[in-house]
Amino acid sequence: MNKVMSNKWMIAFYIMPALLMVAFLIFIPLGLSAYYGLMEWDGIGAMEFIGMENYITAIQDAAFWDSALHSFLLAVFSTLSLIVYLAISMILASKIKGADILRKIYLIPMLLSSVAIAQLWIKVFNPANGMLNRALMWLGVENPPAWLANPDIVLYAIFVPILWQYAGFYILIYYAALKNIPESLIEAAKIDGATPIQIAYRIKLPLIKGIVKVTVVLAIVGSLKYFDLIYVMTNGGPNGASEVMASYMYKLAFSTNEFGYGSAIGFLLLIITLIVTVIVRKLTEDKENIQY
Amino acid sequence: MKKKAFSLLVLLFSVSMILAACSGGSGDGEASNGDDKVIDFMHLWPEGSSAEHNRIVQEIVDDYESENEGVSVNIEVLSNEQYKDKIKVLSTSDELPDVGMTWPAGYLEPYVEAEKFAPLDDTLEGEFGDSFVAGTTSAYEVDGSTYGLPLELNVATVFYNQAIFDEYGLEKPETYEEFQNVVDTLKENDVAPIALGNKDRWTGSMWYMYMADRIGGTDLLTEAINQDTSFEDPALIEAADKTQQLAQSDAFVNGFNGLSDQEAKSMFMNEQAAMYLIATWDLPNYTTNEDVPQEFRDSVGYFKFPTVNGEGDRESFVGGPGVGLFVAENSDVKEESKDFVKFFAEQWGEKSVTEAGVIPATKVDAESLDLPQMYVDVLDDLNNATNLTLFADVQMSPEAAEVHLSQIQALFGGNVTPKEFAEAHQEALSQE
Amino acid sequence: MKKLSYILLYICLGIVAVFQLLPIIWLFLFSLKSNREIFGGNPFALPREWLWENYAKVWEGGIGLYFFNSVWITVVAIILTALFASMATFAITRMHWKLDKLVLGLFMVGLMIPIHSAIIPLFSMFLNVNLIDNPISIVLTYTAYNLPITMMILLGFYYTLPREIEEAAIMDGCSIHRLFFRIILPMTTPVLSTIVIINMIYNWNEFVFVNTFISSDQYKTLTVGIQNFIGQYMTDWGAIGATLIISLLPILIAFIFFSNKVVEGISSSAVKG
Structure with a gap:
């Protein structure tokens, strides 16, 4: 057994295709990007080596830290919303009538591209004609806010479509995980008189813990490098009130010709994400490593 | 069984290798159809959103190709934002198209400083240079040389x-x-x-x-x-x-x-x-x-x-000129490209105003054209503009x-x- | 009491379902309106004039070829991603070697790179190997950039696979390839379906890489069809809506198909294996 499963050639055969692709197409660009971060470069003319200057500038750049804070907030909200998605998945995966069709309906918005989602939510948030404010006015709210124009609100307003956009993704994963639990375990618990809530908490949750941890990491990493809807819906504005790290980086690298500095920000984004991920993994680490 | 799985993998790898190998050749093939000189031209008027602009460009290109035996123009169209992003990426690898669109002044300057755009002073000499509305070409000027031929004028x-x-x-x-x-x-x-x-x-x-x-x-x-x-x-x-x-x-x-x-x-x-x-x-x-x-x-x-x-x-x-045409400094068909942008700007003026409703950067005779009153008024205002x-x-x-x-x-x-x-x-x- | 709570539960589930369906209805109505109505009127009002010509416009824009490209690029990239990710996950979770944790860490770092950092280095790399304006560059990029997230999802499932099965298989003299392709892969059908759906959505809707690496019309994909309607000063939103609806249909169908596969649980395939 052990001999077969530790054959070096076999291991190489199985790991290499994926590893080579990631090494070439992700790690080399990553290295180059870190290298560009050491340059003064507008992306057009000649490069000039300036050492750590971009990184030092970034550390003193209030706009960068603001955007980092916004990204962190998004990560926190994304992680918290996982609880809701998990609860929905538990309901959908239980044997209630119509669960199958409901599940499909719930996941449909996930199929839409960001272009469509952005347009939809721009229309929801429009201060005069938007669905949200029309509903609020119908309910008697006198002066509903201009959701995307008010710097105090915009960040939270834009989190809503982002969280909504990814709901389907996590529900899909949780659902598959829950369906993977052997039916016999649940039946046995039922015979012992466990309530559905007990089953969910005592049996299902521990069994899919591995997947839950994975989704926590995915939610955090995904949030820290999030870009799409922010770019289309607010472009980080007004006045940077909804700027996140990735949109700030994009602005520097592609709009204002500070490609070197933008690359440095991109690399910092990765470092920050890495640190946060390591911390989260440590916090959620099991004392005893259960193998099923 | 083992064989089957293994051969599937081998097959997959070899297919991708072959595809990759083939592609190596085709990349070059495109640039040289026989002895033809090919001008790569990027613009930002997609057919779907700017049908008239797109059609006029195609017409001008067709006319140019039929008048100039042995030169063909290869067009790539992108939408505004994507165009800007792509130009940026291309410039980092020094791969700008032979002819493309640029914005004046602040946008253009870094490209000029990096010597990516060719000066068009010789093209603008004489009558052709005078055909532009005063002040439009100067927006594309850096240190006394002009690097773009303006196509639009907006106020x-x-x-x-x-x-x-x-x-x-x-x-x-x-x-x-x-x-x-x-x-x-x-x-x-x-x-x-x-x-x-x-x-x-x-x-x-x-x-x-x-x-x-x-x-x-x-x-x-x-x-x-x-x-x-x-x-x-x-x-x-x-x-x-x-x-x-x-x-x-x-x-x-x-x-x-x-x-x-x-x-x-x-x-x-x-x-x-x-x-x-x-x-x-x-x-x-x-x-x-x-x-x-x-x-x-x-x-x-x-x-x-x-x-x-x-x-x-x-x-x-x-206001000011909107987009203009540039010629890449490292173009291997620079002379043809210069000739093409001149031809383009000449043809563009009248066609663009009557067919696409663009106020062009070249002088047009509002009297002789059948234009809506608002165009006549705007052109009139432009003539009387002090600044x-x-x-x-x-x-x-x-x-x-x-x-x-x-x-x-x-x-x-x-x-x-x-x-x-x-x-x-x-x-x-x-x-x- | 129990009945009442069930009714309440169904009402809640129903309301959420309605909200999730509204975007599709909205998008459909959107695709039949003019710009003026899209931005002015009530989003759920029926179009004043049903502009079916938005769809005609989109077809005339040569969307057929884009459609074909989208399909094959998406499919090939999904197959490569699912296969390579499964193999690598298998090696990391099932085989015995020292560097497995380190390699896993590398894959996780791959998850963290923002694509706009990668795009310029990638462009110059593909340029050097003559893969610019070649769909291979797109397939390779999609595969590589989806590998980390796909592996993360697979990982959680591979850890839960019972060890007894493979031990029994190896005892019986089953080779590793047979174990992987004939036993492990079929056992992971539900999660494979899940990752197919996720990869499909990512690949199908991606446009940054396509726009950057591809310049010839013959290799462009559906998302580029959308760009066709975004103008310098004016954008034809109705036609964009029509493109979005057309491009939604195939993945909607594929989604329903694979979504059913997710249900076919582990127990049934394990018995067969």
Whole structure:
């Protein structure tokens, strides 16, 4: 057994295709990007080596830290919303009538591209004609806010479509995980008189813990490098009130010709994400490593 | 069984290898169809959104190809944002197309400094150079050489809805006091006075620029941008103050800082706002565009930005050339490309105004062409213009433009004082 | 009491379902309106004029070829991603070697790179190997950039696979390849379906890489069809809506198909294996 499963050639055969692709197409660009971060470069003319200057500038750049804070907030909200998605998945995966069709309906918005989602939510948030404010006015709210124009609100307003956009993704994963639990375990618990809530908490949750941890990491990493809807819906504005790290980086690298500095920000984004991920993994680490 | 799985993998690998190997050849093949010289040309008028522009380009290219045996033009079309991003990526690898589109001044300068664009002075010599409206080619000038052939000329004016104005007995304003009166009357009657989509920020910038032009005189803003004078000039601060007061007085539609220009435009076009400051690229919407109801088109007029404090020259405009053609310095068909851009600019002028409703940067004889009245008026205004101030964000380097644009949004939103606004500009501009 | 709570539960589930369906209805109505109506009117009002010509416009724009490209690029990239990710996950979770944790860490770092950092280096790399304006560059990029997230999802499932099965298989003299392709892969059908759905959505809707690496019309994909309607000063939103609806249909169908596969649980395939 052990001999077969530790054959070096076999291991190489199985790991290499994926590893080579990631090494070439992700790690080399990553290295180059870190290298560009050491340059003064507008992306057009000649490069000039300036050492750590971009990184030092970034550390003193209030706009960068603001955007980092916004990204962190998004990560926190994304992680918290996982609880809701998990609860929905538990309901959908239980044997209630119509669960199958409901599940499909719930996941449909996930199929839409960001272009469509952005347009939809721009229309929801429009201060005069938007669905949200029309509903609020119908309910008697006198002066509903201009959701995307008010710097105090915009960040939270834009989190809503982002969280909504990814709901389907996590529900899909949780659902598959829950369906993977052997039916016999649940039946046995039922015979012992466990309530559905007990089953969910005592049996299902521990069994899919591995997947839950994975989704926590995915939610955090995904949030820290999030870009799409922010770019289309607010472009980080007004006045940077909804700027996140990735949109700030994009602005520097592609709009204002500070490609070197933008690359440095991109690399910092990765470092920050890495640190946060390591911390989260440590916090959620099991004392005893259960193998099923 | 093992064999089957293994051979599947081998197959997959070999297929991708073969595909990769084949591709190596085809990449080169494209660049040389026989002995033909190929000019790679990138533009930003997709067929779907800019059908007329796209067709005219194709026509010009076809004509050029038939007149020039042995030269063919390979066209790539991208949408505006994607175009800018792609040019950026291409320039990092020194892979710019032979001919492409550029914006003037601040956008163009880094490319010129890096010697990516070829000077077009020899092309512009003689009659051809004189065919451009005065001041348009100079926007593409760096250190005395011209690097782009302008195709469009846009000026910003205030469009207004005559039907709404009539309803409340309003006249087009000539002074700021009259303008203020129009705004107040509309507000009293619960009509949103002005559509503004300041998420895009250059939209708000035009309001500020006109204030600065009227209060500080036609050259002050440009001088401040070039740092011939300080941006903390009292007139520029006053202009900021006036702009801010206007924004804080509910003159603009609710939530303007979160609206895109497109959304603001549609509010104007759905008669939800009475006025809208935009450049003349929007003229087709108010004249020839069949998708817009005739009734609405008939009720739209425009007026020149009013005088402020009884000062200012109403014949001075904010605007400037939009996109222009560049030729890449490292092009292997540079001479052909220069010849092509000249041919293109010559052909573009008349065709673009009659067929696509573009105000071209080359002189056109409005009399001889069958144009809607509003075009005739605009062309007339352009002929009588005393000054044309290039859009501020276009004048500035991209870094300074970003400061300018975010300061505009902050000024309109009341997040900075006029003084801070001027200071931030001064700081950014003095670092150049 | 129990019945009442069930009714309440169904009402809640129903309301959420309605909200999730609204975007599709909205998008459909959107695709039949003019710009003026899209931005002015009530989003759920029926179009004043049903502009079916938006769809005609989109077809005339040559969307057929884009459609074909989207399909094959998406499919090939999904197959490569699912296969390579499964193999690598298998090696990391099932085989015995020292560096497995380190390699896993490398894959996780791959998850963290923002694509706009990568795009310029990638462009110059593909340029050097002559893969610019070649769909291979797109397939390779999609595969590589989806590998980390796909592996993360697979990982959680591989850890839960019972060890007894493979031990029994190896005892019986089953080779590793047979174990992987005939036993492990079929056992992971539900999660494979899940990752197919996720990869499909990512690949189908991606446009940054396509726009950057591809210039010839013959290799462009559906998302580029959308760009066709975004103009310098004017954008034809109705036509964009029509493109979005057309491009939604195939993945909607594929989604329903694979979504059913997710249900076919582990127990049934394990018995067969």
